[in-house]
Amino acid sequence: MGMARDLSFLLPEMTLGITAFIMLVAEMLRRPRLALLIGLAGLALATALTFPVLNAGTTVFGGTYRIDMLSGWAKLILLPGTALALLLARAEIAGRDREGSVYALIALVTLGALMLSGSGDVMLMVLGVVLTGLGSFALVAWPRDDAATEAAMKYLVFGSVTGAVMIYGLSFWYGGTGSTLYSALSGIGDQPLIAMAGLIAVIVGLGYKAALFPFHFWAPDAYEGAPVSIAAYLSVITKLAALFAFAQAFRDLPTSTGWPLVIALIAAATMSYGYLAALVQTRMVRLIAYSSIAQSGYFLLGLLAIGGGTLALPSLIVFGAAYVAMNLGAFAVIMVAGRELEDFRGFGRAAPITGVAMVIFLLSLTGIPPLFGFVGKVYLFGAAISAGYLWLAIIAILNSVLALAVYLRIIVAMYQPRPDAAAAPGQAGPLIAAVLGITVLITLVMGLFAGLLPG
Amino acid sequence: MFPLLTLATFLPLVGAASVMGLAGRGGSRAHGISIATTGLVFLVTLAIWARGTAPGGFSQIEEITWIPSIGAAYRLGVDGLSLPLILLTSLLFFLSAIYSARVDDRPATYVVLMLMLETASLGTFAALDALLFYVFFEVSLVSMYFMIAGWGHEDRQRAALMFFLYTLLGSLPLLLAILGLFLGSGTFDMRVWVDAPQLSGLAAMLALIAMLFTFAVKIPSFPVHTWLPAAHVQAPTVGSVILAGVMLKFGTYGLIRFAFQMTPAAFSQAALVILVFGVFSALYGAFAALAQSDLKKMVAYTSVNHMGYVVMGVAVAGLTVDPQLRAVALDGATLQMISHGLVTGALFFLVGMLQDRAHTRAMDDFGGLLGRVPWLGWAFILSAFASLGLPGLAHFPAEFQVFLATLNIQPWAVLAVLAIVITAGLYLRAIAAVFLGAPNDKWAAMPDLDRRELWVILPLLALIVAVGVAPGMLLGMIHATMAAL
Numbered sequence: 001m002g003m004a005r006d007l008s009f010l011l012p013e014m015t016l017g018i019t020a021f022i023m024l025v026a027e028m029l030r031r032p033r034l035a036l037l038i039g040l041a042g043l044a045l046a047t048a049l050t051f052p053v054l055n056a057g058t059t060v061f062g063g064t065y066r067i068d069m070l071s072g073w074a075k076l077i078l079l080p081g082t083a084l085a086l087l088l089a090r091a092e093i094a095g096r097d098r099e100g101s102v103y104a105l106i107a108l109v110t111l112g113a114l115m116l117s118g119s120g121d122v123m124l125m126v127l128g129v130v131l132t133g134l135g136s137f138a139l140v141a142w143p144r145d146d147a148a149t150e151a152a153m154k155y156l157v158f159g160s161v162t163g164a165v166m167i168y169g170l171s172f173w174y175g176g177t178g179s180t181l182y183s184a185l186s187g188i189g190d191q192p193l194i195a196m197a198g199l200i201a202v203i204v205g206l207g208y209k210a211a212l213f214p215f216h217f218w219a220p221d222a223y224e225g226a227p228v229s230i231a232a233y234l235s236v237i238t239k240l241a242a243l244f245a246f247a248q249a250f251r252d253l254p255t256s257t258g259w260p261l262v263i264a265l266i267a268a269a270t271m272s273y274g275y276l277a278a279l280v281q282t283r284m285v286r287l288i289a290y291s292s293i294a295q296s297g298y299f300l301l302g303l304l305a306i307g308g309g310t311l312a313l314p315s316l317i318v319f320g321a322a323y324v325a326m327n328l329g330a331f332a333v334i335m336v337a338g339r340e341l342e343d344f345r346g347f348g349r350a351a352p353i354t355g356v357a358m359v360i361f362l363l364s365l366t367g368i369p370p371l372f373g374f375v376g377k378v379y380l381f382g383a384a385i386s387a388g389y390l391w392l393a394i395i396a397i398l399n400s401v402l403a404l405a406v407y408l409r410i411i412v413a414m415y416q417p418r419p420d421a422a423a424a425p426g427q428a429g430p431l432i433a434a435v436l437g438i439t440v441l442i443t444l445v446m447g448l449f450a451g452l453l454p455g
Numbered sequence: 456m457f458p459l460l461t462l463a464t465f466l467p468l469v470g471a472a473s474v475m476g477l478a479g480r481g482g483s484r485a486h487g488i489s490i491a492t493t494g495l496v497f498l499v500t501l502a503i504w505a506r507g508t509a510p511g512g513f514s515q516i517e518e519i520t521w522i523p524s525i526g527a528a529y530r531l532g533v534d535g536l537s538l539p540l541i542l543l544t545s546l547l548f549f550l551s552a553i554y555s556a557r558v559d560d561r562p563a564t565y566v567v568l569m570l571m572l573e574t575a576s577l578g579t580f581a582a583l584d585a586l587l588f589y590v591f592f593e594v595s596l597v598s599m600y601f602m603i604a605g606w607g608h609e610d611r612q613r614a615a616l617m618f619f620l621y622t623l624l625g626s627l628p629l630l631l632a633i634l635g636l637f638l639g640s641g642t643f644d645m646r647v648w649v650d651a652p653q654l655s656g657l658a659a660m661l662a663l664i665a666m667l668f669t670f671a672v673k674i675p676s677f678p679v680h681t682w683l684p685a686a687h688v689q690a691p692t693v694g695s696v697i698l699a700g701v702m703l704k705f706g707t708y709g710l711i712r713f714a715f716q717m718t719p720a721a722f723s724q725a726a727l728v729i730l731v732f733g734v735f736s737a738l739y740g741a742f743a744a745l746a747q748s749d750l751k752k753m754v755a756y757t758s759v760n761h762m763g764y765v766v767m768g769v770a771v772a773g774l775t776v777d778p779q780l781r782a783v784a785l786d787g788a789t790l791q792m793i794s795h796g797l798v799t800g801a802l803f804f805l806v807g808m809l810q811d812r813a814h815t816r817a818m819d820d821f822g823g824l825l826g827r828v829p830w831l832g833w834a835f836i837l838s839a840f841a842s843l844g845l846p847g848l849a850h851f852p853a854e855f856q857v858f859l860a861t862l863n864i865q866p867w868a869v870l871a872v873l874a875i876v877i878t879a880g881l882y883l884r885a886i887a888a889v890f891l892g893a894p895n896d897k898w899a900a901m902p903d904l905d906r907r908e909l910w911v912i913l914p915l916l917a918l919i920v921a922v923g924v925a926p927g928m929l930l931g932m933i934h935a936t937m938a939a940l
Contacts, residue, residue: 314524366623368597369590375522378586382525382634390631390661397627404623408616415605451522 006060009053009067012046012075013114019043020107027100035100036090039107043083050075063181064121066248069454071118073317074244078117078237081324082110084435085237088229088332091431102142106233109135113241119248122170122180128245129166129205132238133159139234140226151225158218162208169201182252189254199259202249203266209242211293212300213270220289228339231285232331235292236324243299247306247316255307260387263304268395270297275402279409282341284334288327291365291406294399295323301380301396305387315383318453319376322446326364326373329439333358336428343425344410346418350425355414357440362407364443367400372446458517459506460531463499463545464577467492467570474566482562486555489566493545493552493573500545500577508535508932511939513583513646521587526642530583535936536711536789537580539929540704543796544580546914547700548573551693554804554911557811558606558691565606569693572598576701580708585633586643592629595702596622599694607689614689621682625672628665629709635662636717648717659721666714667729673706674762677736687755692807695751699758700800704792707765711785715769716940726773727865733770734871737763741874745881750809750816753885754802757842760874761795761850764788767871768857771864778938780860785937786930787856793929794841794849794922801838801915805831808908809889812901818885823894830904832890834912839882841919844875848923852930 007014019042026035054072059065086103093099112131119125137159141152176194177184188195208215223231253259274294281287302315336354337347348355364373377400384393428436446453470492474485508514513532521528533541551569558565575598578591596619604615637643640653647653654662672679687695715722722729740759747753768788772781808831810816825832841848854875861868904912922929 311525363597369593374590374593378630378634379525381630382637385631385634386638393631393634397631398624400627401620401624404620405616408619412604412612412616448521451520451524454524 009056009058009060010065011049012053012079013111015042015046015049016079016107016111016114019046020104020111023100023104023107027098027104030100032100032103035103036086039086039103040083042107043079043086043110047076047079050079059120063183064119064124065115066118066120068118070244070247070313070317071114073454074117074240074320075114077317077321077324078110078113078240081236081240081328082106082233084328084438085229085233087431087435088232088328088335089227091429091435092227092229092335098142102139102230105135105139105142109139109233110237113237116241117244117248119245120182122173122182122249125206125245125249126167126170128241129163129209132209132241133163136234136238139230140222142230143225143227147225149225151222155218155222158208158215162204162215166201166205169197169204172201173198182249185252186254189256192257195253195257199253199257199262202246203262206242206246206249207266210239210246210296210299212266212296213273213293216270216274216293219293220286223289224283224285228285228331228335231289232328235289235331236327239292239296240320240324243296243303243316243320246303247313250303250306260304260307260389263300264389264392267297267300267304268392270294270300271396271399272297272402275399275406278406279402283339284337284341284344284410285339287341287406287410288330288334291403292327294403295327295365297399298377298380298396299323301384301389301392304389304392305383307387309383309386311379311383311386314454315376315379318379318450319373321453322364322372322376322443325439325442325446326361326371329357329436329443330361330365332428332432332435332439333361335432336426338425341410341413344413345416346414347425348411348414350418351427354428354436357436358414359411360440360443362410366403366407370447372443372450375447375450456515458531459499459503460515460533460581461517463496463503463541464531464574464581466496466499467548467573467577471567471570474563474570477563482559483556485563485566486552486558489552489570490549490556492570493549496573496577497545497549500542503533504538504542508533508538508936510535510935516583521584525637526644527586528584528644529587530644530646531578531581532583532646533581535932535934536708539789539793539933540580540708541577543704543793544573544576544701546918547696547796547800548576550800550804550911550914551696553907554696554807555693556907560606565602568598568602568605569697572602572697576697576705579705583645584643585636585645585648588645589626589630589633592705593623593626595705596626599698599702602694603686603690606691607694608691609689611689614685618682618686622672625679626669629669629713632662632665632669632713635665645712645717649712652717652719654718655720659718660724663714663718663721663725666709666718667725670706670709670714671732673709674703674736674766675706675759676732676763676766677739677759680736680740680759683759684752684755688749688752692803692810695755695803695807696800699755699803700796703758703762704796707762707769707788707792710766710769711788715773719773722773726770730767730770730774730865730868733763733766734868735763736760736766737871737874739763741877741881745877748818750806750818750885750889751803752816753818753881754799754806757878757881758795758799760878761791761799761842763871763874764854764857765791765795767861767868771857771861771868775860775864780863781940782934782938783856784860784864785940786934787853787860789933789937790922790926790930791850791853791857794853794919797849797915797919797922798838798841801834801912801919802842804911804915805835805838808904808912813898818888821889821895821898822892823890824898824901825890826894827898827901828903830909834904834916835890836886837916838919839886841923843879843882846923847920849919851923852926
């Protein structure tokens, strides 16, 4: 009875797991297109199955897995986001060897991402980190050329080390509370050293996954070595999952352990470092990689308010949804225009519609109203101020100006005359056009319909 | 009641959409739609004027829920402060659309940006929800950035970049202040914030400082005015007209609506400092304008001077407890915004027309033009006289009230009157250099204003005289609101 009840709340996850398995079978049969279609259907079904449990507000398996607002909205964001990433991947690697394994791996990594965003227990969190990690290494290494292999090796080594540190540190929490459940952490305030050891562990392990400063080094290399669509996927899905896992862990951690201040300092460093580094990049994938690092810093404004204030969870969800749309969209434009900043010179004149789409994504990433990214940032700033971190909100605002400088470098280049030697830019194929259409629509319109989102 | 405010605000977007739909059909179609749309918007704003405002509050409220969980909604409304500015905005955009009809470089995109800018500008003045206000406030930056970057003069990329970065840095503190007021009240409804102060003590002072920073950049007030000359000189003529005539008013409008009305106690405490900045801006703008040889830059700096008087008026209103004096100061400040929009709009149009003909703006390149182009010359002379505050023209009743209140409240600040003398000197010098003296043979073939240009300039000149002679047509509405603040 109890088992059946628990499983009934896990229908989306189970659907995705079974889908990934069938996709592997399809790949074994050398039917990549079938694998893709199964994947899309499975994601759609899992999304639909999320709605009945969206407001369940319960836990399953003895509190280890949370079916709450955060994990529910995480599914509504991550599952459709994964579907968009699948379309981008198809546009990039159609017809190439082992194509279907990419789709199956993406589905598996997203399963890990769902586990992360619902984890109520350190063991489940570790499991999520491992599952997303293993799949991601394989995805980055997929092209099997030198750049990809090097990128995957860096990613793997970095992931292994941070993972080991994380597991070691988490053992302190278990030792201190006698339980692996997050909910047992509420009493850890009187053991500051133990609390701090576990806190550092979580920050190292999940901070690596979310590409927070100073655990971000792998990100630009991995994104650049991987296919652009895989970089797009990793930059949104695994990052969001890690940030949601942070939120689940910190909900029960007493603020007296001082974690909000630690997160605030990391947020300030991540935002500033990300944009300063992005300012000097000349390769688009690296530029957007550093910009994604900076965006992680903005998420932390909402995260640190989890200890107090009602805006914290809505801010993570709203900005998360916005971030998925605008970052996937920006990567989709890179797939059309090219991987170098130089490829964007005159692109806005040569391809006006895709150019306007890119302008919309970049302005939304900056936080210009009325775009979706702006609404997300309003929530984030509000959360930080209500938690008493006005100074961090001011740093975030100064970084928004830096952000504009970063993104205007692209916009300015896009409307300069196109070099005579440059070939005409590629056309967006139907798949990329579909992804662009959906992401532009979300970025443009969801700011006006933000009332539909939780708050 | 039919939602005229929403109609006026979003009609330009409808026009922009139809221009995009007809893209590639040539420039005259785009300009035709633009003139028709902005003309229609102007008529709608006249109808809003005819409906009138209610003393001591907002009227013609239009409200739809937007993000109910955080108390943000689509709320529009007008009072005696915003309605005159809305009228000014729709008029200047209409005239700009007529003036722009000769733009043949990517006309469709140009028109779309201009119409987007009109929606943003009208929305900024009409919004009664702080989040909505901020949305419109920022959208205007984006349109103006692309306008300067795409259609500006020689050094436009740099100027546009500086404009966007500078003013974004300027406007973000306002977002913090808005969030602070939201956290203090649980809503973004500006009416609630205006009715009763939501913050007190240090929080109110911090919010005020953030707002002052934002609006000082926008106004622009010394020492954060440095973006203005670069942006103006590089902007296309219409960009300058809108920038000076409409967008600078966002700053002074915000100064009254947000700083003065929403954090009144903190504003009173800080008013003396604000007054000092206002006086200094007025003097600095005049002296800086005196030093220019580029006509457009000169007019740009006189904006710093004129907006300094607005700041003075609002500041002295915060320093007095006498309701009558306070109303005089605020009446003068508000009327000054309108006068400045009309006069500076006319001056930028005229400098633009001169530049279209001569492809230079340097005063010394001209001479004796009055004989060649009498319409242009006399229009410039009339506008210049208005700008230097001649009685009977638009600036006089506004500046008179500001100085009257200042003299009663902080007599030392009347020092700023010196700026009027300097302004008189610099305009007379400009008129002498450009229109009087020995004719320069280089311009022997310069044509006078054509019909399109007369359509642009004559309504402005008529209004400059009308506001100067009969300011009561606006002051009645303004005073009814200001007396209740």
